[in-house]
Amino acid sequence: MADVFHALSSPVRRQILKMLKARDMTAGEIADRLSVTKSTLSGHFNVLKAADLVVTSRDGTTITYSLNTSVVEDVLTLMVGLLGNSDEKDMPDADKI
């Protein structure tokens, strides 16, 4: 879960997530729309996959990336935890935050 925050800390990766929210896209399509090389993008994909924020599916040589909505929901739940009441027993474990 800690990986998720790291993944979200990059503007390029947030932009990728934004595009994937609209629709699934291939690595090439994403590269066409961003001003970084495909090799750099591949590194960003690895970070997003490590955070489980995206999932992939292969069709021939083409790999399609999709947003993993459930993990985004998990992050939301954690953020809500930073808001709610201050009752210690309701707080998530330190290593989850």
Place this chain on the structure above:
Amino acid sequence: MADVFHALSSPVRRQILKMLKARDMTAGEIADRLSVTKSTLSGHFNVLKAADLVVTSRDGTTITYSLNTSVVEDVLTLMVGLLGNSDEKDMPDADKI
């Protein structure tokens, strides 16, 4: 707003926010509970302040840090945007994500 994600990407800073959720604390109190030096913590405080995630108040030489709940709420709203429907007109601007 982009600063917020960067601020949240550090485990130490997330731990600080977790402690501030329970109650306001001074820099020294926080340092006593974490295994980093006060000078290192001061750097983390600067990041949290730049992201507007915390606010400070001074009493003599003692500076107290508090969670800025409203910004946490803003982040939540943005995260919800990554979830909801895929209608382009409802999407936040690229530079907000």
Place this chain on the structure above:
DNA sequence: TCATTATTTTGGTATTTAGCGAAATAACAA
């Protein structure tokens, strides 16, 4: 098999970050 297309890995550099200890600043009391 050979060529083509899509994507990832490798090797390299430049920038950013986290961390420390020591010095500096700030507020206040004696």
Place this chain on the structure above:
DNA sequence: TTGTTATTTCGCTAAATACCAAAATAATGA
């Protein structure tokens, strides 16, 4: 003014990160 306590700034090193171009891998069709 001098000393004390609380916090920040400075100077530094080590580790992590982003980026690119070139080489490597993978899947498929001719």
